[in-house]
Amino acid sequence: MLAAKILGCRLVNQAKSPIASIIFFAVLMFFMLADTMICNISLEPAAFTDKEDSQELQILKVVRKTSSDVVVPLPWTVSTQNKIIEVDEEHRNSVPSSLSVRKEHGVGKFRRKLPDYGIFKSDELTKRFHGRVLEFFNNGCEVHFFMAWISTVESFGRRETMAVESVFKSHPDGCLMILSRTMDSIRGYRNLKPLFDRGFKVMAVAPDLPFLVKNTPAEAWFNDMKSGKKDPGGIPLAQNLSNLIRLLALHKYGGIYLDTDFIVLKSFKGLKNTIGAQNVDGTSKNWTRLNNAVLVFDMNHPLVFKFIEEFALTFDGNKWGHNGPYMVSRVVGRVEGLAGYNFTILPPMAFYPVDWIKIGSLFKEPKDRAGSRWVEAKVQQLKEKAYGVHLWNKRSSKFRVEEGSVMGRLMAVHCVLCKNKHTS
Template structure:
C-alpha cells in the first residue's frame, strides 16, 4: 500500500508538475499571442499611416498647377517665382490691359509672321502718291491758312463716319480760314473725296494726303528704326502696328512742318490761334496741382521744335509694341517729365480743362439727356464751364464710340453749337 501510494503520489505529483508546466506554457503562449497581435496592430497602424501619408502626397501632386508639376518633372527646371511670372504676364494697372511678354520665342514668331506679311502693309508702300506727298503739303499750306491742322486716319474710308465728320466740322466752325490735312492713304481716294465733298463745296480747306513715311522720318532718330521695321527686322508687337505708326506720324509731321495735331475724336470749341508750343495734361495731382499724365491727342508745336525731336528719339529707343499707350500718351509724359524746366525747351503744359475736361471714365455722362430739373441745371453749368475754360473736348472714342448722342445732352448741345453742316447730330 505504501508502495502503491507512493506510486500514486508520484504519478499525481507528475501530473501536478505537468499541469503546472502546461499552465505556464499556456500563459507564455497566450502572452506571446497577445504580444504578437499587439505588434501586428502597431505594424498595421504604421503601414496605414504610411499609406495615408503617401496618398496625401499623391493628392497634393495632382492638385498642383500643371506649370509647377512640369517644373518638377522637367529635365531642365526653371525657377518658378514672382519675378518670373511678371516677365511672362503683366497687367497695366491703370488701363487693365493684359500685356503680352516679349520673350525670345514670341518675338521670333512675331517677327517671322510680320516679315511674311510685309507686302500687305500699305503704309510701307512707296508709289506715285507717296512721292507727291511733300509737294502736295507745300502747295496746300501755301494758301492763306489761319492755322495749319493735321489729323491721321489709319482705318478704312468707309469707317470715317458721322462722329469724325463732326470733329472736322468743329475745326472749321472755330477756324473758318484754317487748313486741315488728313494723313491717310484710304481717305486719299475717290471715296474719301466724296466724304469730304460737302465741306469742300462750302469753301473749307480740307485735303486727304497719302503720307511718305521715309521722307517724314529722314534725318530723325526714328529713320533707322523705320528702316529696320520695314525690313522685317523688328518685333511689331501684339498691338496693331498702324496704331503705333500713327503716334509716330503725328510727331514727325509736326516736326517737319509745324502746326496743330488733333485726334479725330476731338470737338473744337474755340480758336487755337493764341496757342504756341503747347501740350495738354490729362490729369493732375489735386493737392500739388502738378500734372500726373499728359496726352498726345492734341499737340501744338513749331517745326523743328526740340521737344518733338526728343519725342521721336524716345519712340525709336524705347518702342514696345505690346504695351498700349507706351509709344503715345505715356511717351510724351516720360519725356516731358525729364526735360521740363531744362534750358532750350520752351513749351507750355495746359491743365486738363483745356483739352481733356472730362475723364475717360466719365465721358458717358456727356451723352445723356437730362431727366429732371437737377440734371438740366448740371448740363447748363457744365456747358458754361466748357465754353469758358476749354479749347475743346476729347471724346475718348475707345469708350464713347458706341454711345448715342441723346437730344438735350451736353454732347448734343456742343455739337449743334460747333458744327457747319450740322447733319446727323444725334445717334451713335
C-alpha cells in the first residue's frame, strides 16, 4: 500500500493531461486492489486459529474448584495467543497432545488418583458388608433405617448426632445403619457409643460398592468410573456416590433412607413406598420437584430400580442435583400412574416443611411477643403435620440454634442424649 502511494505521487507530478490523469488513477486502483487481496489471504489463517483457540478455551474451562478431598481434572492454563498449555509440576512430564487434552481432560487425573479413593475398593472389611447387614437387621428391628456418610469421621458433628438421636426418639426399637467407611472405625464407634450404651441399635458399616452395584444398571457405570472412562465431573463425587448408595441399599434390603441433616419428629411405621415433594404448584397443587433426602421403599421396588437405571444412563457430574433430586423427579414424572409402580408422593409438609431459602428462620430466637407466637404456631404445625424437618445443611450449617427458637424447641423434645443442643 505504501508503494502504491509513492508511485501515485510520482504520477501526479508527471501528469500534464486528462489522459495522464486517467492512467494515474487506473494504476493506483490496481495497486490498492492487489494489496487488499494479499491482506485478506494472510488474515484468514489467523482468524481460523483464533477461533480454534476460543473453542479450546471453552472446552478446557470445565475445571471447577471443589473441596480438597475430591479428585478434579488437571489444572490447565491456556494461552490463546501463544497456544501454550501448561499443567502443574506434578504432571509436567506427561503433557498430552491438544487432541488428547480435549478427550482426556475430564478423567485423566481421576484415573491416577482412583486407587486412593477408598470407597471404590473391596477389602477384608467391606467384604463382610452383606453379612453384617443381615446380622444387624435380624435383631428384632421394628423399622430399618439407613443413612450415608462419605465425609470424614471428624466432620460427623453434633447436628448429625442429633439427627441420629431423633430416629431413636420416635423409634426406640428401630435399627439404624450408617453406610460409611470413615465412621466404621474406632473414632466412629466412640461417636456412637453413648447411643450403644443406652441400648439403641445403631451401627456404622463400610459399604462394599462393587457388591452393591452387582447385577444392577449401575454396574457398568461403576466399572467405567473405576477404570477412568467416565468423567466424574466438577461436583464432589462423594455427593453423587451418596445419591447412588442410598438407592442401592434400598434396592438390596428395603427400608427407610434419611439424610444426616433430617430431624425425625414422628414415627415412620405407617409409611410404605413413599417419596416426598419438595415443591408444588401454587394453583394446581401438583408437585413440581421431588427430593431424595427421605426415601421409604420395599426391597426390589421397581421405582428404585428405575432410579438406579436413570442415575447410570444419564449421569452428569457437572450439574448439581442432576443425579439426585432432579433425577427422581424425572423418573417419577415418566412412570407416575403406570401399572406396576405403586408408591405415594407426600406433600412438602411431610419431609420438607420449610424451604431451603427460609430455613434460617427456624434457628432464630424470637425478639418480641409476635415472634414468640410465630414460634409456638410453627412448632405446633410441625408436630401435627410433619414427619420431620430437612435442615438443608449446606445452607443452615452456619446458623447457631438460638435459645427459644423453633429448632431449639424441637431438639429439646426429640433428642435422647440432649447435650449441647444450642450449638450447630
